[in-house]
Amino acid sequence: xxxxxxxxxxxxxxxxxxxxxxxxxxxxxxxxxxxxxxxxxxxxxxxxxxxxxxxxxxxxxxxxxxxxxxxxxxxxxxxxxxxxxxxxxxxxxxxxxxxxxxxxxxxxxxxxxx
Amino acid sequence: xxxxxxxxxxxxxxxxxxxxxxxxxxxxxxxxxxxxxxxxxxxxxxxxxxxxxxxxxxxxxxxxxxxxxxxxxxxxxxxxxxxxxxxxxxxxxxxxxxxxxxxxxxxxxxxxxx
Numbered sequence: 001x002x003x004x005x006x007x008x009x010x011x012x013x014x015x016x017x018x019x020x021x022x023x024x025x026x027x028x029x030x031x032x033x034x035x036x037x038x039x040x041x042x043x044x045x046x047x048x049x050x051x052x053x054x055x056x057x058x059x060x061x062x063x064x065x066x067x068x069x070x071x072x073x074x075x076x077x078x079x080x081x082x083x084x085x086x087x088x089x090x091x092x093x094x095x096x097x098x099x100x101x102x103x104x105x106x107x108x109x110x111x112x113x114x
Numbered sequence: 115x116x117x118x119x120x121x122x123x124x125x126x127x128x129x130x131x132x133x134x135x136x137x138x139x140x141x142x143x144x145x146x147x148x149x150x151x152x153x154x155x156x157x158x159x160x161x162x163x164x165x166x167x168x169x170x171x172x173x174x175x176x177x178x179x180x181x182x183x184x185x186x187x188x189x190x191x192x193x194x195x196x197x198x199x200x201x202x203x204x205x206x207x208x209x210x211x212x213x214x215x216x217x218x219x220x221x222x223x224x225x226x227x228x
Contacts, residue, residue, distance in 0.1 A: 034216070041222075042221055042222070043118075043204050043220050043221050044157070044204070046217075046218065049216065089157070101159070101162070102157075102217065104156030104157045106154060106155055107156060
């Protein structure tokens with residue numbers, strides 16, 4: 001089976017709240033992790049990434065946390081907006097180097113209620 | 115992402131027909147990828163190419179073939195389409211030069227095989 005999976009297939013939040021999307025992985029050799037956002041009718045769009053030598057990385061309104069001990073990845077979105085509604089995928093890279101072979105999780109659908 | 119284009123965007127065909135999906139990029143990237151996406155599943159890698167002379171099978175290459183006509187063009191062919199190849203197909207590109215090796219995705223092609 002897939003080694004990259006999600007704890008919650010759907011997540012519904014109120015506008016302005018913070019969102020947390022979780023992802024589990026099973027391959028200890030994975031060294032690079034990425035979150036993608038996919039809006040309806042579009043291709044996945046890069047949000048943020050993190051390498052295995054880091055525990056936390058922040059972007060604009062987004063934070064990715066990596067817990068290598070329990071092989072867990074999370075995406076936190078601050079002050080969630082209607083435009084954040086999309087499917088979010090985590091992906092892991094097992095190539096041990098350059099990012100060329102990604103394994104994707106099944107995705108979480110985030111719905112933001114006004 | 116307008117830098118990665120896919121044609122056609124939608125295609126309906128019949129079982130047994132040969133189909134070609136095309137991908138072009140203006141990002142100057144050397145690596146290109148083809149993925150398929152099925153409802154409720156993450157993206158799965160079909161083929162990837164590191165340059166014009168280097169093509170590799172992904173996890174689900176059976177029933178598909180590819181051609182890297184130029185650095186900017188990577189086409190996916192279904193020699194004899196079957197209904198279980200009905201899916202969303204995404205092309206992606208990445209670069210091995212510079213600090214950014216993120217995969218950038220095209221808008222996708224929705225293929226229906228009747």
